[in-house]
Amino acid sequence: MTNETLETLKSRRSCRAYKPDQITEEELAAVLEAGTYAPSAMGRQSAKIVVVQDPETRAQLTRMNAAVMGREGTDPMYGAPTILIVLADASASNAVADGSLVMGNLMLAAASLGLGSCWINRAREEFDSDEGKALLKKWGIEGEWIGIGHCILGYPAAALPAPAPRRPDYIVRV
Secondary structure (H helix, E strand, C coil), X not given: CCCHHHHHHHHXXXXXXXXXXXXXXXXXXXXXXXXXXXXXXXXXXXXXXXXXXXXXXXXXXXXXXXXXXXXCCCCCCCCCCEEEEEEEEXXXXXXXXXXXXXXXXXXXXXXXXXXXXXXXXXHHHHHHXXXXXXXXXXXXXXXXXXXXXEEEEECECCCCCCCCCCCCCCCCCC
């Protein structure tokens, strides 16, 4: 059985090299809308998506993320012009799962539009820090939030790799 959704699921790959061109507002809106339709425990919608496209904030997040890795001076965002930060309400019992589903929807929507994306970790450490908490305050985000991940977006600078073969023991039928 084949359909467009299943093909997108099978062909999506992480992109680690981006053209400098910013994505269109229409593409961004479509990806963001898909993120808001991710499943969440009890329909609570405990996640929040922060859009970062300005070079100054992008540079700050890049610096913070690289510092968490102990790799100052590198770009763990791979030059992507858009960074979507997914946060989840710390009081939600399924915060990490809810935010992770949002991340999945964002990346799949990006792939369906021909955009590159990649999940970049270390958001939790970034937004647990004083600098991260100050950013949330500056952005008007109140309360306790868990950084789930960064979904970087942009136009791929090169063709994405083909999928690796699936492990034969990936599925166990009982």
